[in-house]
Amino acid sequence: DGVIWMDGEMVPWRDAKTHVLTHTLHYGLGCFEGVRAYNTANGPAIFRLKEHTDRLFRSAHILNMKMPFSKDEINEAQRAAVRENNLDEAYLRPMAFLGSEGMGLRADNLKVHVMVAAWSWPSYMSPEAKEMGIKVRTSSYTRHHVNITMCKAKANGNYINSMLALNEAISGGAEEALLLDNEGYVAEGSGENIFIMRDGVLHTPELTSCLEGITRATIMDFARELNIPIKERRITRDEVYIADEAFFTGTAAEVLPIRELDGRVIGAGKRGPVTEKLQAMYFDAVKGKLAE
Ligand code: PLP
Structure with a gap:
């Protein structure tokens, strides 16, 4: 139909x-x-x-x-x-x-x-996942974007690794995968950008190995409105383990808290206060309740 x-x-x-x-x-x-x-x-x-x-x-x-x-x-x-x-x-x-x-x-x-x-695809993640967060596994597949240095294209071929990584994560008991770049730094999820909050600063990987996410840009605008300092830089895997909060962003995943990476509980092990605030702003924005 x-x-x-x-x-x-x-x-x-x-x-x-x-x-x-x-x-x-x-x-x-x-x-x-x-x-x-x-x-x-x-x-x-x-x-x-x-x-x-x-x-x-x-x-x-x-x-x-x-x-x-x-x-x-x-x-x-x-x-x-x-x-x-x-x-x-x-x-x-x-x-x-x-x-x-x-x-x-x-x-x-x-x-x-x-x-x-x-x-019609009302929700990619359950309401529980949006509130409690998901379990994530670091993938054995690295992030390649067509060519390592060409991550700005949302190209079909990029999704081979995304799918292998996601299947691996799911068969390992997690809900989403975290892909590292070729040098071992944190890149992104199978179809999401990643953010961490640590000591009041919002961190996200610079755009050398991840897609220029539109949700990522939206969330960074909200963080600026809230006067949360933002650092775009290389992030290591262990920084995610010891973050106060972590979350994914993407058109499908929206703003999705991460409660665990590789079996390490992140922060309080549930959606953190900054994630909650940014998530609420995002839902208001998509529903047209915030000024563009
Ligand atoms: N990273 C990858 C690999 C993606 O496929 C997506 C989804 O499009 C994202 C990040 C998030 O991008 P956006 O927020 O524009 O949906």
């Missing part, structure tokens, strides 16, 4: 198909976004739509894919995907991928296809 925007038109969900020789399926060069619409007093609203579309275009630029649509068209496609599927809370997945016009790495006649799907 429902419709998916594909290459400029809405098509029924079951007809939104691609060929088995789709280049991106074979070699993984493509990029995407994860966006959310929330139900607000003024109806469904897509949170940080412009920022997500901008990042999609930056990702495509990094990957040398020429977007065949304008940003305005992709913004409108996302609004239409929510509207025409009658959704009020939705997860949106815009993606740019290479077509099946040619095979092999040298193919130079490939079309860039763009699609936007939207579906």
Whole structure:
């Protein structure tokens, strides 16, 4: 049921198909976004739509894919995907991928296809997790972003490691994975940025091995409003163990407290007061209750 925007038109969900020789399926060069619409007093609203579309275009630029649509068209496609599927809370997945016009790495006649799907996905984490926090395991997989130095693209290929790390964490009894960078510093979760609070200062890894998270930027704005000092710098794994509070941020995970890493309880072992405050501000913002 429902419709998916594909290459400029809405098509029924079951007809939104691609060929088995789709280049991106074979070699993984493509990029995407994860966006959310929330139900607000003024109806469904897509949170940080412009920022997500901008990042999609930056990702495509990094990957040398020429977007065949304008940003305005992709913004409108996302609004239409929510509207025409009658959704009020939705997860949106815009993606740019290479077509099946040619095979092999040298193919130079490939079309860039763009699609936007939207579906109902009310919550990624349970209300209990949002309050009590989750257990996290440091992964044996390191964070590679296409190329170690290219973390600004939200590229399909990055998610191989994310999935291996998440599966490893879950089979080890945790709920999420923490990936380290190639030098052993803390990078990010499988699909989240990480923050720690220590001695009244909010710390988050600098943007050398993690995605430029839109939720991360939002949370940093809130921290500035609250006059909480922020340090963007390399963080070691043991700093997370001894932090007063730790939490993940992401479009799917929102603001998610971490209560344990590798079996070490963090702080009081539940959502800390700063996490709680930032989380409440985030929920107000997505629901349109804070001034933009
Ligand atoms: N890091 C990775 C690897 C991600 O996939 C995501 C999710 O998009 C994030 C961080 C968080 O980014 P955002 O807050 O823009 O959703």
